Amino acid sequence: MxxxxKEIPYGNSTLVLETGKIAKQAYSIMASNGESQFLVxxxxxxxxxxxxxxxxxxxYQEKQYAAGKIPGGYFRREARPRPDEILIARIIDRTCRPLFPKDWRYEVQVISTVIGYDGEYEADAASLTAASAALxxxxxxxGDESPVAGVRVARVNGEFIINPTFTQRGIxxxxxMVGCSDSAIVMVEGGANEAAEADVIEALYLAFDAAQPMITAIREMAAEVGSTKIEFVDKDLDQELLALVEKTAISHGLADALQVPVKLDRYAQIAVVKQAVKDELFADEALAARSDEVSxxxxxxxxxxxxxxxLETKKRIGGRAYDEIRAIDTEVDVLGRTHGSSMFxxxxxxxxxxxxxxxxxxAQRVESLNGMEDRTFMLHYNFPPFCVGETGRIGPNRRQHGHGALARRALAPLVPSQEEFPYVVRVVSEITESNGSSSMASVCGGSMAMMAAGVPMAKPVAGIAMGMIKEGDDYAILSDILGDEDHLGDMDFKICGTRDxxxxxxxxxxxxxxxxxLLTEAVEQARAGRLHILGEMAKTLDAAREELSPYAPRIDIIEIPADKIRDIIGPGGKKIRELQEASGCTINVDEDHSRGVGIVHVMSSDGAARAIARELIEELTAVPEEGKVYAGNIAKITDFGAFVRIMPGIDGLLHVSEMAYSRVEHPSDLFEEGDEVEVKVLEVDERSGKVRLSRRPLLEKPEGWDEEQERRRKERAERGDRGRGRGDRGRGRGDRGRGRRDGGRERRPS
Structure with missing residues (x-):
């Protein structure tokens, strides 16, 4: 081959699709966006x-070597897919799956591998386009009618950007992410910060326009490669048999069975009708041999x-109108010992x-090509088989990852920053019953549970699942769809948001x-439904509680100088472990690089324990304050004074002239190393950090003491010290030695 x-303009970059060089035993596309490369x-x-x-x-898999990294873990190699990789694989699947023939039963595998990453352009949308090209x-x-293409669109500072960089996406x-054919938007996955409906629709159609050159290039590539498609035609149903089954089903009450409002009752009644149809038709041996066709x-x-x-009766299953929301019941505090809970x-x-x-x-440590990330807000969605009255395996699958990610994305813009609310928040949604829209129930229930827990969300969030049925020019937009309406509809979409x-x-x-x-009408109908649901939620809880649960831990935040972080942690974390053992608290230390300070989080539900931890931390990180009295120990004695350790790691100079009101010939006349002494801080030099101390303010003044005379004497003494210091620099080693020996002969009076 x-x-x-093919080179295609893609925002401020160029999307390159190439085949015939790498992985030639499969249908392969080597693609690049900027300097990011991926093989599909x-x-x-x-x-x-x-x-x-x-x-x-x-x-979909991201190789760590693509960004010049070695994977973590014992084996130092990529293992199972990360949740983010699963989500991108689902996006490719959801976009491409509807374009296969209905009866296609050959196994097909699409693999997208990121093999180069420039830190700017991510591979998700372009991987979808490359997957389309490979197919x-x-x-x-x-894709007989049209291949598809993926486009990422973002709005930054009021301006829409096609193919935004990683940095632009962050703000x-x-x-x-939008998947498009040549005639329609076919898939959307995205988030916003309380965006207006009109702005979201504008973004969708900008993405649609940007996708068209890609679709043209894929068609040209397919024509140039010249692969011959397998001849495959979907099986046509026997129209006579179809008409017979329809007539028989109607005679046995299928129309009434379809309107039974309770799901399991409806399924049971439909099963009765189906069995009645089989019993009647299978009396004919020829039809009995066509059991699968009859089904x-x-x-x-x-x-x-x-x-x-x-479409004909303007009524849905159970008799609801198109825009009617099912009955809503909400509660909070349904689980006694959790930090917050709700039932929706x-x-x-x-x-x-x-x-x-x-x-x-x-926090959840997430490793990606952009490095390690600490996620302080998590949402986990569980869909056990009993919620639909069935048996099966338990544990998260791809669908559950996708639903949880959607619910998390819906709530994340309203979760306060770590500066405002320094907690890691984990939300777990257990679906205990399901008949459609369970991910949206997770959004509503998650919002209420967080507000009940005291998470200071500015506004509640709700979600609604919408559907559409369209035949020719006739259509019905359905609010709050059931599971059956999801399967039979031509469009399903979920929209979450606040009242704004x-x-x-x-x-x-x-x-x-x-x-x-039509899409605009559907989005506006979804807005009306969302506002209705928010109103129902507000009847139970309309704002976040001001107090946390009594079972929730409290966090005290202590700011410390950045250079004191090492004092809190200690060598190998020894000191912080000692602090936690002594106080019984959980202690975490971070650095705020923007402000150049350390942030210490002390966490415990016991206020006394937090007070102990605070006291220990303040002792370790305190900075001397001018005018404050400290109890210290003599750390070192010199000819001109003594250095007093007033705090861990901080020594101040107690000059000989500040030791007493009477003249002191040598500091050793009064002190020995290790002696305890109370001193007052006279000055802390802002530039050098040197601390000047005095003992005299703590002593009783002698009778007849002249403050002014003493001030002049001190100035003369300090000038003399400076002079002696200059002289010392010129003296030989022997002179300094004699000075020490002379000083050693003067002892404190007994």
């Missing part, structure tokens, strides 16, 4: 599998009847949410050519 290369491959199995689903797997040049019958108030036809009939009922119920979807507050050492704007959005569109006006 000859090398085929597509491969398929040689024969189909006997399963009733599309066997597509997508993997387009393959023999897999994918953006809108940041979205497929029944599913198709059910699908079309549910969609048709919505909407129809048959229920989330039990708990909040835990921790210290800086509880959007904080997170996730969208998957299954139809082409969705008009901007």
């Amino acid at each position: 000859s090398i085929c290369r 491959t597509a491969a398929r199995s040689g024969k189909p599998i006997d399963r009733d689903f599309l066997p597509l797997s997508v993997e 387009a040049i393959s023999d897999i019958p994918w 953006a108030d809108i940041d979205m 497929t036809c029944f599913g198709e009939v059910k699908h079309h009847m549910m969609r048709g009922s919505v 119920q909407r129809g048959e979807t229920q989330a039990l949410v708990a909040v835990t507050l921790g210290t800086g050492r509880d 704007g959007i904080t997170a959005i996730q969208m998957d569109i299954k139809i082409k050519g969705l008009a901007r006006e």
Whole structure:
């Protein structure tokens, strides 16, 4: 295969797609964005599998060598995918999966590997475009109508930017990843800082326009490579059998069964109808031999009847109007010993949410190509099988990672900074019942649980799942969709936010050519639903509590000079361990580089323990204050005075003239090293940090003491000291030795 290369303008960079050089035994694309490079491959199995689903797997992996790093851990190699890598793989999967033939059963694997990273341009959106290109040049019958492309768009300081850098994304108030075909937006994943609906829609269509040159380039590349697609046609249903199944199902009450409002009751009634259809039809041996076809036809009939009922009767399952929200029930403090908790119920979807507050050492350490990051806000979403009345494995899967990330993104803009609220916050959403919109229940329940825990959120956050059914020019936009409405619809999207704007959005569109006006209408209907839900939540709790739970630890914050951090930590962390053992508190030390100070967090639910820790820390880090009296020890005696240790690591000079009101010939007349002495700080030199001490203010003045005369005497003495100091520099070693011996003969009077 000859090398085929395409260069496409992408914001302030150029996206390069190349094939025919690397990984030639697969369908591969070597792509670059800036100096970031990634290899995307597509491969398929040689024969189909006997399963009733599309066997597509997508993997996204970031190699640490791409950024010149060696992985952590014992083995020093990349291991299982990180949550962020899983999320990008899901984005590629969600965008590409709908473009496969419905009945395709060959295993397909798409792998995106980041092999170069410049610290500026990330590989997520470009990986989606490269995955589309790899599938387009393959023999897999994918994207017949149009390939797709991924575009990241952000708004920084009021200006929209296509392909923002890592730094720009950090300060953006809108940041979205958008997947597009030549006729429609097909996937959206993003967050915002309470952005207006109109601004979000503008960003989406800017991304759509930016994607079109990429789609054109992919088509050109596929034509130049010239791969022959496998001839594959989806199976056509036997229309006579389909009509027979429909007639029989209607006669057995399928229409009524579809309107049963309770999910499990509805499923049971539909199962009864299905069995009745089989019993009647299978009386004919020829039809009995076509059991799988009959089941497929029944599913198709059910699908079309549910969609048709919505469009024709203007009523949904259970009789709700298009914009009607299910009944909402909320509680807080449902779990007695947690730091905060809530229960959020909407129809048959229920989330039990708990909040835990921790210290800086509880932060999640995340290793990425940009280095290590401490995440102080976490949200974990659990979807056990019992929540839908089933059995199965427990533990997080890709779907749960995705739902948790969406809920976290929705709440994150309202979580206060560490300066305002120095706690690590972990939210856990346990889905205990589910019939659609469980991730949005996690957002609502998470918001309430954090406010109940005393996390000072400025506003509550709510989320709503929307759907759409469209046949020709007829359409229905559905608020607060059920699980069944999610499966039968042409679009599902989730929007989260406060009363003032959007904080997170996730969208998957299954139809082409969705008009901007229709999308705008759907987003506005979602806003109305969100405001309704916020109103229901406010009936239980409308603002964050001012007090933390009695079971939550309290944090005292102590600022210390940056150069005192080492005194708190000690060699190998020895000192901080001693402080924690002595006080019973958890102590964490960080440096605020912007202000040049150390920040000490002392954490305990016991106020007395925090007081002990504070006292010990202040003793270790105190700075001498002018005019304050300290008890110290004589650390060293010289000819001109004594150095007194008044604090750990801090010695001050007690000049011989400040030792007593009477004349002192030599400091050793009064003191020996190790003696305890009380002194007053006269001066702390701001530049050098030298401390000048006096003992005289603590002694009783002799009778007839003349302060002015003494001041003049001290000035003469200080001038003499300076003179002797200059003379000392000219004296030989023997003179200095005699000075020490002479001084040694003067002892304090007995």
